[in-house]
Structures are given as C-alpha cells and as structure tokens.
Amino acid sequence: MPKVLVSDPIDPSGIDLLGQVAQVDVKTKLSPEELIQIIPEYDALMIRSGTQVTEAVIEAATQLKIIGRAGVGVDNVDVPTATKKGIVVVNSPEGNTIAAAEHALALMLSLSRHIPDANQSVKAGKWERKKFTGVEVYKKTLGVVGLGKIGSHVATVARAMGMKLLAYDPFLSQERAEQLGCRLVELDFLFQESDYITLHLPKTPETQNLVNAETLGKMKSTARIINCARGGIIDEDALGKALESGQIAAAALDVYASEPLGDSPLCHLEQDIILTPHLGASTEEAQTNVAVDVAEQIRDVLLGLPARSAVNIPGLRPDVLEKLKPYMLLAETLGNLVGQLAGGRIESLDVRLQGELASNDSQPIVVAALKGLLSPALRERVNYVNAGIEAKDRGIRVVETRDASVRDYSGSIQLSAKGPSETRSVTGAILGEDELRITNIDDFPINVVPTRHMLLTVHRDMPGIIGQIGSQLGSFNVNIASMQVGRKMVRGSAVMVLSLDDPLPEGVLSEITNVEGIRDAYIVNLQ
Ligand SMILES: NC(=O)C1=CN([C@@H]2O[C@H](COP(=O)(O)OP(=O)(O)OC[C@H]3O[C@@H](n4cnc5c(N)ncnc54)[C@H](O)[C@@H]3O)[C@@H](O)[C@H]2O)C=CC1
C-alpha cells in the first residue's frame, strides 16, 4: 500500500478518503529536520499552509509522487524543484473562495459597526451605545483590488447590499468587470474615491507593498481597508502610521507579512483595527471542500490517473504527456513571455502550430499557452484544467491555426497576443530532445534560451547602444549571463534579449529607457 504523510491539520473527510487506498500517517508540528528525516518513506504529502516544503525536503523525498495543498496558495512549496523531480503539485483553487469572500465581507461590516470593540465593552460590564455608533455600507463606494474568484463574489454580495463598485485589475477585461456591476478604474482613482477598499489579488514582486504610505495618503480620512489576500501587500508600518495620524479611519487584516503575527505594533494601536489569524478559509464547508478535493487528486495520482488541478504537471495520459511535455513547456513559456510583452488586458491569443506539430492534438498546447499567458495574473490559481475557462471568463478569444509548411525546425509554436493597442508575437522551438529556444520576437529572428530573469529592448541598430546598456547594468551590479541581438536590416530596428543572473533592481528600467536609441524596454520574468 502506498504511504501518505499528512503534516498539517486536515479535515477528516479527506483523511478517510485517502485511507481507502493508502496508509495515512497524520504527523503535525514536525520540525524541518524531522520532516526531512521521514519524508523518504512517503509516496504522497498532504499539507495546508503550515508545512514548508523546501528544496531540501523535496531532495530528500525519494519516493514522493505528489504534494497536495489543501487550499489555494502554494507559496509554501518549492514548485520548480518539485517539477524538476517530476513530483505533481496539486491544490484546490476554488474550495475556499466563498469562505474567504465572506470573511472579507464580515470584516467590512464589523469595521462599520465596531462589533469586536462593542462586544468586549459589553462583556466588561459597560453599555456604551453612543461610542459605538457606526456607519452604513449602503450607497458607499467599495473599491475591489483584484477581481478574480474571491473579489467577484465580494463584489456580487456588496452590490446586493446597495454599494457602488469600483475595481482595479490590470488583467481583466472591461466586459467582465461590467458583468459584475463594477467600474474598472486606475488604482489611484480607486484609492481616492473608495469608502472601503478590499484586497483580493496575489502577492507577487509587483504587488508587494502595493498599499504603502503614498497610496494610503490618497485615501479619504473616512475610508477603511480590508486585507484577506496575502500579507506583505500592505506595508504594515505605513498602515500603522496612517491609522495613528487619522489619514484613514480603520483597517481589518486577516493576513500578515510574517505569520503568526506575534507581538506586532499593530496589536497595540489605539485606533480602529481588527486582526484575525488567517481565518479566511476556516469554515467547516471550505475545509471539507479543500480536503476532499485534494485527497481525491492524491488518490487518483497514486492509482496512476491524472490530477485535475495540477499546478505544475498536466493531467494527461503518461504516454501522451511524455511526447508533448517539451512542447507544452515551450507553449507555457511563450505564453508567459507574450503576455508580459503585451502588458495585461489581452483581447485574443492566436496559437499557431508549425511544421510537424501542425498534425498533432493541439488542445494540450493551447491550454499550456493560456496557462503561461494567465500566470502573471493568476499565479498558482491557473492550471491545465481551468486555463481555458479562466481565459474565456476574462474575454480572451483563442484562435488556433496550423501551418505544416514552416520547416525551420521540426516543430515550432508561434503565439500572437492582441492587447488594447498592439499585437505582440513570439515563436519558439525545441532543439534536440527538450531544449527550449525563443526563435523570433515580433518578427525579429533571434536564438534565446529562456531564463528566469530577462531584459528585452527594442532599439535603433546603431553603434554603442549595447555597450551603454551593459554599463548601466554593471553600475547596478547586475550580472549578464548571455546576450542575443536580432535585426531585420542593418541600422534599422533591433531587439536585444539579455539573460540576467538576478532580478533587475527598481529604477534600472527607467535608466535604460532613457538611453538614446532605446524605443522600449521590458523586464521579463519567466518561471
Ligand atoms: N485569507 C485567506 O485565508 C485566503 C486568502 N486567499 C488569497 O486571496 C487572494 C485572491 O484569491 P482568488 O480570488 O482565489 O484568486 P484569483 O486568481 O481568482 O484572483 C486574483 C485576481 O487578482 C488579479 N491581479 C493580479 N495581479 C494584480 C495586480 N497587480 N493588481 C490588481 N489585481 C491583480 C488577477 O487578475 C485576478 O483577477 C489570493 O492572494 C489568495 O492567496 C485565498 C483563499 C483564502
């Protein structure tokens, strides 16, 4: 019988289900060393957010086939290392959506009516009716930052309560926002106009400290902010200061930059602040949903069947997967790249299969391209199962074309993404067994190995420009791993792609854009 380790508290419904096909050991509160010591015995690991599945844990896990996260965020799993070792990572992208949305709404109403303080006051024998006079949410403006699954449900309920809705989501179409009764606006406008702001976006390098002293400074002094998304999206020091100075009226947080929160200055604020211990997903229903969802996937993988919500390896028959894997990885990488170049609100994606690939089943490749395209916006919430639905919900039209006559490589994929103002296109191929290459960017021929941190420029082909960019990067201590230039004609336009050892520090991009001859510069981060 296969062995499953459950290392965080999981609803019994999931454990019972797994018990039918495996030996299940529940061992919570393991130290990192204890986990590394016992993990070699196990075929599957089931976790919530408590267990850190680090590179060291995965390297020690010689039998492991699957890691199941009973929840959405897989921030506590080293997914790239798991993928490298062929370990499937699954999550439950929707099991706790309603729970998290309802928690945000509960916090909004609690802030409006001072429920936690009023409760404490009555329990202390007081009767302070005037002190706890509240405000109504009816006809107030709610700004929703991140209009995905949770944000959409919050918007739907808030609309039914008579609230006016603004939303900011750089990856969502106007049409989808309108369906939800939201006016899609820029972030500054949302901060200036909202009476309540609720955050429902992922934590990424771009969203870290999205709410900071400057953005808080734009809010009304009567405004209230709620964060049930991820800690670190709000700068906690700046929030404390904004509350103390009366810059904003109140805040409610469920998530923190570091958890558990411990004795933070936020706990000692006199002002209106409600703090809950990451309870967004903690309802009986959500815990049953996520436990059963993930346990079913672990069971299926242990029985040799595909998983339905794999964040890293798609649910295909092993023989099909083996054949298509390099091309799916290529499509996902190209999707990610073209999405970053097109910059957000994509209206359509053209997937063109060329050469030998033209006669293949295109569906897995299209899905992989969409997963890559949507991953800057949705991160681990987009997988091979929901990528098509997510794209449709976002109003992205997908067109497939085939051209068997293109013979530069045995098989190649071209993706063209149409944004609001322009269409960007990238092509890639597989060299040898599984080496990925980007072979064309916006019709400029190039030969680039995709890497994690890249800088891409479109510039005038003239002497000195490459040297200047190299010096700029050097002055910021950024090391260049490789460089490729592509051009269509001498002294015309050119593209340059630099692979970097480290992420680009803030401010470098604007310096590079200022170099004479540079028309555009992009930071591209590929997974
Ligand atoms: N407190 C808790 O216990 C729970 C927290 N969460 C967190 O809630 C958040 C939302 O989850 P879901 O709605 O399921 O995710 P989702 O993926 O369905 O929606 C996220 C939305 O954020 C948008 N987005 C991405 N970058 C953005 C940016 N820079 N600015 C504005 N919007 C941006 C995306 O386009 C997407 O529409 C996540 O951070 C998730 O980890 C989820 C479940 C429970």
Ligand SMILES: O=C(O)CCC(=O)C(=O)O
């Ligand atoms: O309670 C948990 O497991 C955390 C829920 C959460 O934040 C998530 O699913 O992303």
